[in-house]
Amino acid sequence: MLTIKSSRNGNFTGAIIVALFLSIFSLSVVADSALKPLEPEKSHKTAVHDMVEQLNSRHYVKLSLNDEFSGKLLDAFLDDLDPNRLFLLKSDITEFQKYRKELDDELKKSDLSAGFFIFNRYRERMITRMQNTLDTLPKSVEAMDFSVNEDIELDRDKANWPANEAEADEIWRKQIKNRVLGLRLADKDDKGIIELLTKRFKNQIKRMKQLEAEDAFQIYANAFASLYDPHTDYFSPRISENFQINMSLKLEGIGAVLQMEDDYTKVVRLVPAGPADKQGQLQPADRVIGVAQGKKGEMQDVVGWRLDDVVDLIRGAAGSFVRLEVIPAIAKSDETRREIIIERNEVKLEDQSAKGEMIDITDSNGEVHHVGVIDVPTFYLDFEAYRMGDTEFRSTTRDVHRILGELLSQGAEGIVIDLRDNGGGSLAEANGMVGLFIESGPTVQIRQSNSRVLREGKRRSSPYYTGPLAVLINRMSASASEIFAGAIQDYQRGLVIGTQSFGKGTVQSVNELSHGQLKLTESKFYRISGDSTQNRGVIPDIAFPPLYNQEDIGESVLDNALHWDRIPQANHRYYFDLKAGLDTLQRKHDKRIAKDPDFQFLQEQISVIEAMRSKTHVSLNIDLRKKERDAQKVQQLAMENRRRVAKGEEPLEALEEEAAAELAMTDEELEAKAESEKDDKEKEKEPDPLLTEASHILVDAVPYFEPERLARRP
Numbered sequence: 001m002l003t004i005k006s007s008r009n010g011n012f013t014g015a016i017i018v019a020l021f022l023s024i025f026s027l028s029v030v031a032d033s034a035l036k037p038l039e040p041e042k043s044h045k046t047a048v049h050d051m052v053e054q055l056n057s058r059h060y061v062k063l064s065l066n067d068e069f070s071g072k073l074l075d076a077f078l079d080d081l082d083p084n085r086l087f088l089l090k091s092d093i094t095e096f097q098k099y100r101k102e103l104d105d106e107l108k109k110s111d112l113s114a115g116f117f118i119f120n121r122y123r124e125r126m127i128t129r130m131q132n133t134l135d136t137l138p139k140s141v142e143a144m145d146f147s148v149n150e151d152i153e154l155d156r157d158k159a160n161w162p163a164n165e166a167e168a169d170e171i172w173r174k175q176i177k178n179r180v181l182g183l184r185l186a187d188k189d190d191k192g193i194i195e196l197l198t199k200r201f202k203n204q205i206k207r208m209k210q211l212e213a214e215d216a217f218q219i220y221a222n223a224f225a226s227l228y229d230p231h232t233d234y235f236s237p238r239i240s241e242n243f244q245i246n247m248s249l250k251l252e253g254i255g256a257v258l259q260m261e262d263d264y265t266k267v268v269r270l271v272p273a274g275p276a277d278k279q280g281q282l283q284p285a286d287r288v289i290g291v292a293q294g295k296k297g298e299m300q301d302v303v304g305w306r307l308d309d310v311v312d313l314i315r316g317a318a319g320s321f322v323r324l325e326v327i328p329a330i331a332k333s334d335e336t337r338r339e340i341i342i343e344r345n346e347v348k349l350e351d352q353s354a355k356g357e358m359i360d361i362t363d364s365n366g367e368v369h370h371v372g373v374i375d376v377p378t379f380y381l382d383f384e385a386y387r388m389g390d391t392e393f394r395s396t397t398r399d400v401h402r403i404l405g406e407l408l409s410q411g412a413e414g415i416v417i418d419l420r421d422n423g424g425g426s427l428a429e430a431n432g433m434v435g436l437f438i439e440s441g442p443t444v445q446i447r448q449s450n451s452r453v454l455r456e457g458k459r460r461s462s463p464y465y466t467g468p469l470a471v472l473i474n475r476m477s478a479s480a481s482e483i484f485a486g487a488i489q490d491y492q493r494g495l496v497i498g499t500q501s502f503g504k505g506t507v508q509s510v511n512e513l514s515h516g517q518l519k520l521t522e523s524k525f526y527r528i529s530g531d532s533t534q535n536r537g538v539i540p541d542i543a544f545p546p547l548y549n550q551e552d553i554g555e556s557v558l559d560n561a562l563h564w565d566r567i568p569q570a571n572h573r574y575y576f577d578l579k580a581g582l583d584t585l586q587r588k589h590d591k592r593i594a595k596d597p598d599f600q601f602l603q604e605q606i607s608v609i610e611a612m613r614s615k616t617h618v619s620l621n622i623d624l625r626k627k628e629r630d631a632q633k634v635q636q637l638a639m640e641n642r643r644r645v646a647k648g649e650e651p652l653e654a655l656e657e658e659a660a661a662e663l664a665m666t667d668e669e670l671e672a673k674a675e676s677e678k679d680d681k682e683k684e685k686e687p688d689p690l691l692t693e694a695s696h697i698l699v700d701a702v703p704y705f706e707p708e709r710l711a712r713r714p
Contacts, residue, residue: 035127035209037120040112044217047515049110051221051234054511059228060449060521061562069227070104076559077118077223084156084262086175087125089168093161096121107224115220116213126208129172134201137176138194144177146622152178153617177620185335185625196301204304214238228521230558231508235517253315254322254342256282263304264289264327269476272377272421273351281340283329284476285552288314289337290325299325318345329552330609335629352377354396356403358410361695371695372407374400375418379425379433379480396425397432404436404465414468414698414705417484418691420498424479427507431456434487437465437494442570443487445526446507453526455570468705469494470698472691473538475548478502478555479525485538486527493575495585495701496538497694499546503555505534506562524562530569534562541582542589542697544690545602549613581704588700589693597646598689604639608632 052065063069074096082088099114106114133140152174153159162168176197183193214236221234255274258265264287270277291313292299302310314322324340354376361369376396385393404415424430427444434443435458442457471485471494482501488494505525511518525533535555548554555561593599619625641651 035123038116038123038211038213038216040116040217041213043515044112044213044221045110047217047234047513048107048112048221048224050513050515051225051518052107052110054513054518055225055228055232055520058449058509058511058520058522059232060506060524061228062449063228065104065107067101067104070102071100072227073103073224074100076227077115077220079157080219080223081119081122085159085161086156086168086172087129088122088161089125089165090161090163092121092125112217112220116216119216119220123208123211129168130201130205130208133172133176134198134205137197137201140173140176141180141190141194141197144180146177146181146184146620149619149621149624150174151617151619154615174620178618181620181622181625182335184622185629186337200301200304207304207306207309225518225520227560229506229560229562230555231504231506232520233518234513235510235519237516253311253344254282255345256314258288258307258311260307261287265302265305265307265310267326269423270421272423275342275345277421279340279342281338282324282326282342284548285329287327287329288324289327290323292323292325294321294323295341297323299323316344320344329549330612335625352380353394354399354403356407358407358412359416359692359695361692361699363696363699369413369699370411371414371416371698372404372410372412373416373418373691373695374403374407376400376422376433378422379427379429379484381426381429395432396429397436400433401436408465408467414470414695414702415465416470416472416691416694416698417488417494418472419477419481419485420472420474420690421476422478422481423476423502424481424504427456427480427483430480430484431458434458434484435462435464437469437488438491438575439464441491441572442528444483445528445530445567445570446523447526447567448523453567457528468698468702470694470701471496472694473498473501473540474544475499475502475546475550475553477538478504482533482538483525483527486529486531486533489538489541490527490529491572491575492578495542495578495697496540497542497697498540498544498690499548500539500543500550500554501533501537502553503533503535503537503561503564505532505537505555521562526567528570528572530566532564532566535564541578542585544693545599545606547602549609551613576705578701578704581701585697585700589697592696593693596689596693597643599693600646601639601643602689604642608635608639 055063056065078088078093078096096118099118103114106112156171162171179197180193183196184190188196218234218236225232225234254276255271256276257268257271259268260266267282267284267286267288269284270282276282288310289303290299290301291310293313293316300313302313314324316322321341321343324342325337326340327337354374356372356374359371359373361371363369379396380394381396382390382394386395400417407415431443438458440458440461442455444456446454446456448454469488471488473481473485473496477485477498478501482503482505485496485501489496506521507523507525508519509522511520527533537555551557619628637652637654644651
């Protein structure tokens with residue numbers, strides 16, 4: 001399965017994976033005097049009328065369509081069209097100010113003329129810019145001097161709009177020079193660079209020519225919807241159809257959620273237990289710049305392509321291979337690339353089901369302890385089997401209950417629930433799973449748009465697991481995962497370990513319009529403590545170093561994300577006084593990881609990444625860029641080898657030796673290798689340092705789970 005999404009903010013929606021095609025933000029067109037301006041259709045006017053009514057009556061947030069709203073809509077629309085401020089001029093922005101207090105009035109009248117006027121101007125500017133670039137590209141590349149000491153601003157989303165054509169020309173000159181330099185550093189000669197960039201611009205021109213009024217309306221409608229919150233979206237009829245296909249989870253591909261960001265196809269997240277997730281190299285925020293079929297297929301440059309066209313290339317029959325050329329998320333310049341080979345397959349329910357294992361932990365006294373681990377990739381329920389009356393239907397709660405019994409019968413002294421990268425799913429299953437660890441009581445509060453608060457949870461007392469418990473989370477743990485972790489923490493039933501979760505604490509519904517569909521936020525999650533999971537997420541009791549940059553990933557980075565707040569807490573008991581042991585557990589954890597080579601390697605990596613992210617400019621001097629690149633490779637190799645030596649492994653002579661070996665294999669050899677690795681993993685699983693340390697913490701915490709440690713009700 002390969003799911004696609006497009007959003008200004010670039011994040012997923014928890015239980016609902018949205019399939020969108022809004023790739024037009026980064027497309028370009030050719031100058032063509034005969035190109036007719038796009039105009040709104042009657043269906044668009046009725047659709048926006050329906051949107052206004054539904055947003056006013058059903059959305060959790062009550063916004064007024066007034067002059068302030070109008071100004072925000074104008075700014076959001078311009079940011080969506082030209083996020084890096086490369087095409088529109090300051091004079092255009094000044095002219096558009098006449099609409100700053102008018103767009104709200106036009107929406108009330110279902111008038112889209114201003115939105116289409118702005119879109120057509122943007123289109124016109126892009127026509128001129130792309131055609132001029134194409135016409136002058138060979139001479140421009142030939143004239144470039146890479147010995148000059150100049151640099152380019154990396155992120156222009158907050159920069160001033162170009163004051164005039166001359167300033168825009170200079171900004172664009174550096175943009176093209178940076179692209180050429182990146183390709184040179186990727187070992188392409190000038191002839192190949194010119195051919196590649198020419199092909200890119202021609203492809204963009206062709207695709208922009210194919211734009212229709214629906215495309216312009218889609219961008220404008222989503223700029224409007226996004227002002228309510230980042231999970232409110234307009235689905236065109238085409239997108240609505242694709243949304244239903246993706247929700248079936250039966251598409252064959254690599255198992256990734258993708259979106260467009262500028263000219264690039266960006267990975268939002270990986271589907272748990274999908275092919276890309278299992279392969280292990282593709283990461284959230286990586287940018288896909290090339291796609292090839294099998295081992296010998298030609299790598300097709302996909303920079304500037306429509307998102308749905310990139311998806312078509314990546315999808316394919318189960319058992320076949322696809323090669324992706326990506327710019328890693330941590331790379332600040334485009335010359336850093338890697339090729340990833342992934343075997344396509346179907347994401348099946350059994351692959352996403354909960355799984356258990358036993359980990360043996362040796363404490364500081366040399367005593368061995370057995371910790372049961374239950375990995376829950378998503379909160380699932382086989383609705384079809386349940387609806388058909390199948391008494392053996394699969395669900396998260398049923399599977400975890402079974403695995404829990406098996407682990408305890410094998411001598412597990414404590415249980416770790418692994419919710420890392422679990423993006424959510426069925427709220428009922430999250431509630432049901434909490435019920436396996438508490439006697440009875442509420443698990444979540446849901447406040448609706450009318451301010452009515454509903455409480456869900458375990459209503460009847462029944463047997464439950466009473467022993468030591470920990471929940472492992474990370475930044476990609478969202479929605480239903482946060483409900484489970486938050487409830488366990490609020491009851492002081494178990495420790496929460498890891499990194500701050502995503503913060504997706506809202507509920508959406510998909511509603512029909514006269515033309516397309518509207519997904520809108522209708523309610524908000526609250527923990528039993530009264531704290532919202534929205535925006536802030538769940539804060540762990542014992543924190544691990546963050547693998548994902550919290551400035552790039554998470555609800556808090558999304559435009560117009562609903563804020564964190566509180567409501568009255570629900571009446572609930574406290575099982576243990578775990579907070580009393582946190583200082584002691586933290587000291588033991590710090591002492592242990594100070595000697596752990598995997599944790600030291602992780603800390604070093606995070607420091608390097610943070611230093612790279614702090615850069616706001618990059619040099620256009622080729623010698624300086626080479627030095628920076630080579631220094632980074634030396635640093636990464638030294639870090640990796642320090643880790644390997646500390647673990648008693650052989651050091652590497654160079655990075656990515658295994659990846660290079662894979663590229664020399666045939667498709668048949670790759671398939672055999674994949675099967676062999678699958679068998680090897682089943683026989684001898686590579687230790688997970690974060691999971692191992694979480695188990696150590698749980699073993700340290702066992703004394704705090706004694707009955708005499710029962711917490712008092714506040």
